[in-house]
Amino acid sequence: MKLKKVEILKYKSFSTTQTFQVEDDITILVGMNESGKTSALEAMGKTNYFQEDEEFKFNLTHDYPRREKKAIDKAQTIPDAIVTTYEIDDELVEKIEKQLGAGIISNRIFSITTTYDNKSKYAINFDSRKFIDFKTKALGIASAALTEKLKVVNSVEKLNELIGTYSDEKYTQGLKTLEKYYSNAWKWPDAIDEYIVRTFLVPNIPKYLYYDEYYALPSRISIEKLEAGELNDNEFKTAKALFELADINTEEILKADSFEDFIAELEATEAIISDELFKYWQTNTNLNIDFQIDKIASKDQYGNTQIVEHVLDIRVKSKGVSLSLKNRSKGFNWFFSFLVWFKKIQEDKDSKYILLLDEPGLNLHASAQADLLKFLADLSANYQIIYTTHSPFMISSENLNRVRTVLETDSGSQISDSIQEKDPNTLFPLQAALGYDIAQNLYVSKKNLLVEGVSDLIILTAMSSILEAEKRTYLRSDVTIVPTGGLEKVATFISLLRGSSLETVCLLDSYTDPKGKAKMDSLIAEKIIHGKKVRFFHDFLDTHDKADLEDIFTKNDYLKLFNAAYTEYTDISEAALNPAINQIIIQINQHLSIPRFNHYRPANQLTKMAVDASFFDPQTLENFEKVFQEINSLFD
Structure with a gap:
């Protein structure tokens, strides 16, 4: 069972509802001191702590937001503190449905609302009718009339009343075997839901272990x-x-x-x-x-x-x-x-655990923190881990999707995804982590052209040099091409590199992933980057509604590079490609019946062959010149 989402309703500095998704392995809460990071861990830990501990129980006096405490006292109600959402795993679904019938778990997602009197309210969506059909058929007493009667049974007493309406021993004895499913110890409206939650879910809900520097051995x-x-x-x-x-x-x-x-x-x-x-x-x-x-x-x-x-x-x-x-x-x-x-x-081999680590390795040297990251990565194979930090060395730039930022505002602590965060102080550890990673691989200048990968960097640099030799428009020399490592990371790079001292333009393949497009659209809507600063390769091709960098070459020109790079294949001609498809990469993949070829090899071949303008069709040179003219203008 995995924790999927946390919704903090009212807890200490969290006075407005804050929701964040939890990764299956590691989730990182990043923020300044006193931003509410520790409070978030505490609230999660108090939902199901691994041992009896008064420190990890909700207390209305100490934990409810102070400015609202008087109002809740006057209302004389027990407020909700937090909602945790879990997903039931395959193994547990199989175990439940083996006993109660296939299809009874109609939705694997369920949530638990924990209240300030440390009680739990479950929001589930199970199909108890499946149970009735399964059990009555197994007993050989299935009937539409019986199914309707069992639907309203929600206790042993009600079950016995129903049994009393039958004289046939087949029915009376058979229905008696269902008694344990209707014990309904918690007096729920649906006894089968109650049985599933009490018998299967509660024992398998992960327990939380919290650790901070104050637990150090004397x-x-x-x-x-x-x-x-x-x-x-x-x-x-x-x-x-x-x-x-x-x-x-x-x-x-x-x-x-x-x-x-x-x-x-x-x-x-x-x-x-x-x-x-x-x-x-x-x-x-x-x-x-x-x-x-x-x-x-x-x-x-x-x-x-x-x-x-x-x-x-x-x-x-x-x-x-x-x-x-x-x-x-x-x-x-x-x-x-x-x-x-x-x-x-x-x-404890019988329980699942979620580790809550508050500022782990705070006193470790940067290189030792890197070792700690490896340790946590290994632990995450068996445990979900949620930790807080403000150290850039505790953030892997390769896994920025794990980061949630925590910011203290006038309306209380707020949690958001990293690409939505605007506070420069909160972003600093992320920017530092990203900057440290970039600094080891390339320089970042004041003018940055973000592209997807290294092959884009090689092709654009080579074609710019060829056009420069021909005294045609090429990429201006004060622009640095920055490969982001994939289309899905572009939005994060824009968010983290933004600032008054940096100019950023994107030159990208057409989006095929709706999530990536949604992230980019959100950045444009929030004016983190201007829409005109984001260009796609299909913008430069009248014949394409989707295009990759490779489509800026004519098909014949790119095939010359591909054939030279991939000598293990028989040379591919343009006539051999599917004319119904525009994108050359998809055409080649389809022709070779492979999911994907390495784009780096044809790009690298371009530099190895040391070709000049005569190698290319005039249309190819015109296409690249058009690209560079547009990009240069966006930096003016």
Whole structure:
């Protein structure tokens, strides 16, 4: 089961409803300090926390938006806090329908509204008639009249009343076997819906685990205070998790004279954690955790020595030097403590978990944060992860679709997709992440022409040089061609690169994906980019309503490049192509019966052949000149 959408209704800084989609692997909440990122994680965690914890229960006094608290008190109602939407997975659907009938799960999407008294309201859409048909047929007592009567049964009592109307044992005994489906413990209008939710959905709804830097292990743990629950709340939770992982009873330590067995158990646990830790902690791999249990003694008023406290001392050794855990880097402490906390839920094989990480790796160096990203990517194969950050090094420019921005406004915290965000401070980590990635691959100038990929960059650069040699119009020299890595990323690039110091023009293949077009239309509507600054290749071809860059060549010219690049195929002639199709790429794919060929190879062939203008049909040169004339004018 996957979390698909979150709708925060009223919670702390969220005074207006905020909705965001959740990715199947990793979702990132980016925003400034105090923007509401932590509150969003808390609200999710309080819907189904993995253990009993008063800190993760909704509290009307502490959690409801303060400016509206008086009004809700006067209304004397219990308000809703948050709506979480889930999708039932194939395995669970199969399990339900095997017992209750095929087709009963008519809609896999369902939502849970959690209220401030920590109760849940379910919005579902199941077809209980399918259950009736399935069960009565299986019992050999199906009839239209019985189906109609069962439709209004919503309790065991009602079922027994119905059974009482029959004298035939086939009916009475058969219907009696349906009793468990109508127990309706929660008194819902539809007993079958209630049975499905209570029996199948609730046990499979993912539990939430929240973690932030305050859960770090202390260097010295008083076992007496741990036993009495007197440690700092979050330290206590992590310290307790360590002892539970090592399967050590703290009462036994307090009674023991020797601690060797306990230390052996702790070290065995540490070895398991370290194996995973050092897969990703590359900063210093020469570290070892050392556990010591000390007795702290004092003399009483009669001079007698007595043990007043037992302390677990956690130390980290490096090259023969031992330091207490708190004196190692905060980053290492975070990583080690998180794995202790995380291992606690890994032992639970019967539940699904969603990890809520607040500013993970905040104290890690940039390169260590890159290692942490790899760690989270690996975890996301088995867990959905939602984390907050304002570090550009915790954002992968290859996965900007994962980002949701959080902004504090006069009307409360707001959550939106990254391409919709306009606040420069909120966008800064995204711009920095994108800029860092771009800086490693190409320069960005004040004038940028966004294209889809590297093959576009090669072709446009080569054809511009050929036209320049012919003293014809070519692409102006102060324009940098920026490949975005795909048509679907263009809108994100425009959004993140916008600014008064940058000029941006797009030169794109025709859209085939409605989502990409919708994103671009939204940017134009919001005046993030002017519609005239977005040009498509079909704009330069009177004969095409859809076109790619390759269509700017005449078909014969492009086939010369293609045939030279793909010597493994028999040369393709223009006559061999389907004349009913305009786009050369689709024509070639169809001719070869392949889904797609590598566009880079013909583009690269253009540079390898070192051709001049004589290689091309005059129409090709005219088409490219027309493109460059238009693009140059858009930068004037």
